[in-house]
Amino acid sequence: MHTIEHDVERPDRETVEAFEGIPSTIVSDVTGNVGLTMDAGMRPAYEGVEMAGTAITVKAAPGDNLIIHKAITMAEPGDVLVVDCNGYTDTGHIGELMCESCKANDLAGLVIDGGYRDSREIAEMEFPVYGRGVNPQGPLKQDPGSVNVTVSCGGVSVDPGDIVVGDDDGLAVIPGDGAERVLDLAHEKLESEDETREAIRDGTYLFELNGYDELFENLEVVGPEDSIQ
Structure with a gap:
């Protein structure tokens, strides 16, 4: 069953922006470390990355990126695409041109529990991308998938509207309804x-x-x- 949910309850934009520059280690510490910190396999595409944004969640079939293309058109400035591909790294589900599209539309970043490609070009454009691996193999486009449903990414359950914070150390997730408390x-x-x-x-x-x-x-x-x- 495929689900496309357009309405996302996002935290106040000022609250999200206030997490910019706060280390993922600090967020992990104050949220209790376990359960809201993505695993060490989720690595940034380049050094010096900083990211904070609201999750637009995507459930994609391993090896297929049709639904990711759709999700990019649904995202708003400041959003982070959080893509669950079941950790599949034998395909590069996203690449340079998709990231250029995300950057042009002011998305805050992209996190994919799976493989991506064009790593050098993504690093040069300095668009925040995290993934589980790099693979030049291109994806299929035949499975719709779902947008804005609960997904599992980096071992963490992520809901649309959650805040995702990332830096060189990794990624931490903040439930949208608890953002102000976590910020304090x-x-x-x-x-x-x-x-x-x-x-x-x-x-x-x-x-x-x-x-x-x-x-x-x-x-x-x-x-x-x-x-x-």
């Missing part, structure tokens, strides 16, 4: 890290600052004499 927590975390950084530069160890010394004291530490002979 992110700023608090950044301020806390600034204070910690100053303490570190003064010679204090993280081991002490974070109370790891107390955790360590409660562990049962063994030495070579305790090993099984």
